[in-house]
Amino acid sequence: MATNEELIQELSDAVISCKRDAVLAAVEKAKKVMEPSEIIDKGLSAGMNQVGVLFERGKLFLPHVMMAADAMTAGVNFLEADLPAGTESKKLGVIVNGTVEGDVHDIGKSIVSTMLQSAGFEVYDLGRDVPTKNFVEKAKEVNANMIGLSALMTTTLQGQREVIDLLKEEGLRNKIKVMVGGAPATQAWADKIGADCYAENASEAVAKAKELLL
Numbered sequence: 001m002a003t004n005e006e007l008i009q010e011l012s013d014a015v016i017s018c019k020r021d022a023v024l025a026a027v028e029k030a031k032k033v034m035e036p037s038e039i040i041d042k043g044l045s046a047g048m049n050q051v052g053v054l055f056e057r058g059k060l061f062l063p064h065v066m067m068a069a070d071a072m073t074a075g076v077n078f079l080e081a082d083l084p085a086g087t088e089s090k091k092l093g094v095i096v097n098g099t100v101e102g103d104v105h106d107i108g109k110s111i112v113s114t115m116l117q118s119a120g121f122e123v124y125d126l127g128r129d130v131p132t133k134n135f136v137e138k139a140k141e142v143n144a145n146m147i148g149l150s151a152l153m154t155t156t157l158q159g160q161r162e163v164i165d166l167l168k169e170e171g172l173r174n175k176i177k178v179m180v181g182g183a184p185a186t187q188a189w190a191d192k193i194g195a196d197c198y199a200e201n202a203s204e205a206v207a208k209a210k211e212l213l214l
């Protein structure tokens with residue numbers, strides 16, 4: 001019987017190898033003994049981050065990154081059925097979530113949406129490369145309590161500030177909380193642009209959303 005450390009390693013290696021079947025087999029094994037959030041955060045995401053490091057060092061090329069991303073997404077989708085379904089009766093709040101304009105990275109953002117939903121929030125995921133005004137329009141339409149903003153590139157981080165500025169312009173800033181995330185975002189950045197909170201990963205996003213909205 002493999003230890004949790006070995007299972008985590010297997011999950012991470014499977015993503016790095018880009019093999020969808022290996023990812024699904026590793027998830028199947030891991031879910032017998034581990035929580036879905038642990039499988040995603042400690043196993044699959046760790047593998048994807050490692051792919052990022054290898055890519056940055058020029059050891060891997062973009063097609064490899066895309067295949068690893070596909071394998072990781074397959075693993076997360078496979079786990080979705082195991083996450084508790086957020087039911088109407090325990091609706092904790094309404095959150096509009098998306099990746100800011102100009103940025104197509106959506107794996108982490110989608111994990112955050114899935115985990116928020118399974119924790120009991122009503123989530124409207126707007127997808128990726130979302131124009132600034134769409135976040136605010138959707139938030140008005142669904143009477144959102146919070147907007148989640150993902151940005152994976154230093155060049156698109158400004159999009160998070162733009163959404164906050166538009167909320168201020170429309171007089172909505174006091175009514176709608178803003179949570180920011182994505183690899184280049186930090187607590188210091190969140191403070192600088194006046195976001196209500198920053199979360200490093202999906203589990204932390206759930207904890208912080210609960211802190212702010214309950």
Ligand code: B12
Pocket residue numbers: 041045048049051052053055056062065066069102103104105106107108109111112148149150151152153154155179180181182183184198199200201202203205
């Ligand atoms: C996978 C990937 C891609 C895939 C994206 C597939 C997809 N559907 O998302 C593809 C191949 C398409 C891609 C394209 C590009 N990429 Co890319 N990509 C990555 C990579 C390797 C991993 C990102 C990832 O999915 N990580 C795994 C997930 C699980 O982690 P995560 O996204 O960080 O999410 C977690 C947290 O950040 C947090 N979180 C995320 N969102 C949110 C939101 C909220 C509200 C909260 C609270 C928390 C939160 O929780 C998540 C779960 O724990 C990163 C490297 C890296 N180190 O990040 C580069 C990286 C982000 N890419 C980069 C670049 C430059 C590009 C390209 C321009 C192409 C290129 N020349 O390399 C294009 C971008 C085009 C565009 N306009 O957006 C750079 C960005 C550099 C910069 N300026 O900062 C990076 C850093 C790589 C590098 N060093 O060069 N990329």
